[in-house]
Amino acid sequence: MTAPQPAEPPAEELSRLADLHGVATSYSPSPDRTVTASATALTAALGALGVDASGPAAVRAALADRERELRGRLLPPTVVCWGTAAPAALAALPDGTRLRIETEQGETRAAADHLPPGVHRLTATAPDGRTATAHLIAAPPRLPTPRGRCYGLLVQLYSLLSRRSWGMGDLGDLGELTAWAGRVVGAGFVQVNPLHAAVPGAPTDPSPYRPSSRRFPDPVHLRVEDVPEFAHVADPDRVRGLLERAARLREAVLGKGALIDRDAVWELKREALELIRDVPLGPGRRAAYCDFLAEEGQALEDHATWYALAEVHGPDWHRWPAGLRDPRSADTARARAELMDRVDFHSRLAWLTDAQLTAAQRTAREAGMPVGIVHDLAVGVHPGGADAWAQQDHFAAGMSVGAPPDAFNARGQDWGLPPWRPDRLAASGYEPFRRLLRALFRYAGALRIDHVMGLFRLWWVPHDRPPTEGTYVHYDAEAMLAVLVLEASRAGAVVVGEDLGTVEPGVREALRERGVLGTSVLWFERDWDGDRRPLPPDRWRADCLATATTHDLPPTAARLTGEHVELRDRLGLLTRPFEEERAEAAADIGEWLDRLAELGLLRGTGVGHGTTREEIEIQAVHRFLLRTPARMVGVWLPDGVGDRRPQNLPGTWDQYPNWRLPIADSEGRPVTLEELAASPRLHALTDVLREGASADGPDRSR
Secondary structure, eight states, X not given: OOOOOOOOOOHHHHHHHHXXXXXXXXXEEETTEEEXXXXXXXXXXXXXXXXXXXXXXXXXXXXXXXXXXHHHOSSOSEEEEXXXXXXXXXXXXXXXXXXXXXXXXXXXXXXXXXXXXXXXXXXXXXXXXXXXXXXEEEEOSSOOOOSSOEEEEEEOGGGOOOTTOSSSOOHHHHHHHHHHXXXXXXXXXXXXXXXXXXXXXXXXXXXXTSOSEEEEEOGGGOOGGGSGGGGGOSOHHHHHHHHXXXXXXXXXXXXXXXXXXXXXXXXXXXXXXXXXXXXXXXXXXXXXXXXXXXXXHXXXXXXXXXXXXXXXXXXXXXXXXXXXXXXXXXXXXXXXXXXXXXXXXXXXXXHHHHHXXXXXXXXXXXTTOSSEEEEEEOSOOOTTSHHHHHTGGGBOTTEEEEEOXXXXXTTOEEEEEOOBOHHHHHHTTXXXXXXXXXXXXXXXXXXXXXXXXXXXXXXXXXXXXXXXXXXXXXXXXXXXXXXXXXXXXXXXXXXXXXOOSOOOTTHHHHHHHTTOBEEEXXXXXXXXXTTOSBOXXXXXXXXXXXXXXXXXXXXXXXXXXXXXXXXXXXXXXXXXXXXXXXXXXXXXXXXXXXXXXXXXXXXXXXXXXTOOXXXXXXXHHHHHHHHSOXXXXXXXXXXXXXXXXXXXXXXXXXXXXXXXXXXXOTTSOBOOHHHHHHOHHHHHHHHHHHHHHHOOSGGGTX
């Protein structure tokens, strides 16, 4: 006899329950189409939020609990106050409610207007005796708009090797690039890939967008010789051997065309850093290290403990002994004490890396850059890594972030990154997000936020289910934006949101209202509601970083020649016949070249008779960007030397060397930082950018 199947929860009650917890019941892959989320998706998302929706009775009980909770609630867990305005949430309080505000600065107030910026504690007491407390985020109304306009360079740091690199680009190279770019070619910023700490392993995942921790940087980027204690290592033979091995790693990439071997680089640097640790810190250095330990506190201790435990038990905390899976357990405390030497080692690495990052930003500003270094914040972290272990109460168990099916990918995407729980974030006053931003802004002139739409909603995919069975879960975007504006304002930093692709209505407007710049890529800017031709420059938005390409797209030379289609064809990635794809790409480029010609931008630069048609076209593309009102204009550094190869080719894994290519010229020969700085081709392009970025005119100063 077949066991009876549980009845499907009533659609109306389940949908109502989902709505009350911020779980979307439908999504729109295109303006003219709406897809209803499945009951399975809603049930899984609610379960990850701690809400039992496993059957009709459970749904009804959970719905009654939630409605009762909301009816009796005086305040939400977090309240937002913009500028001097009173929080909107206070308008719903009963007449006669008394307020008490304990500010971050230690003051006590009885009114919520004219508060100093910060995260305060709000207590409300209603006339009937009910009392509620909430976090009160007081943020400036918006971020200040960058003064004037500037241009900058975009580069994946690992790809930028100098004659001093140990097999991949490092923070010393970043400092040299910013000093040269600011002083010699007038660049206002340098944007780099995420420098977050990676998950250790062999092989290490080379993607900078799947880190172990976003809070702390990766010591693989250290310039070892710039660590003061390196000069005092007592074993000169060991030092000589390290430098010889570093030279071989460097030569393998620059001279022999090998791929960047991050694991070999880290093995060598770790050996050097172990030697450095044996050198006693001087009194001043010791004091600075102790200050860093005190400032970072529990977060750094957890981070270093995870890395120490990973050395013993492997890099996925889910596979550790049960007692160690909880960062607050007695077993973890004992293990930390036993491994204190390794905990201190990893803490010191975080300190050294933070110091070199801070020095790189200082170098950029001293070189005259108004912005300096633009760091990149990845959308999430590896599920087995340090952040997921230390902050597991804030992550949704059994879920990962992805993207719904759309016109470009009918199967959707699963990025394998655990999402933050919006309810736990709100209950904590967004503490993990605040501390993350504060750490990054310490050494950033600006921050690029990957998939900035994640401040509003994320596509949650249940584990072991396809992305098509996910659904959107909403976050309190006002609170997330308030934290972002607060921390960026304190640091005097610019914020750029990566808002490419499908964007929920109202998101770009909300970001613009708070001073967050968007991202506009030339090839995607067409008059989609009109003739679908390339969008004229005067119709571009001003509040954006405008570029010709990104790390996930073909370099400009490859797009102009159609080589990006040939690459995808060789790797079997085309979904249509090659001739059809090539013809479409050629037509697209043809329309853009026609637009550039109409505007008189296809002209020589006086570099000499050696200037190629390709160089003229790439210069014209960037002249076009400078005709737009965009406040920031970025040039992909490999475009300056004609590199054809994308740094990352979405949809590939081992078919293509993603995240492992050094910058190369048009022939595929690796180009050093020193050669880049001397390149006539790059100088011709930066001359175009420098002249255009500083030009006067109403479209350049809005």
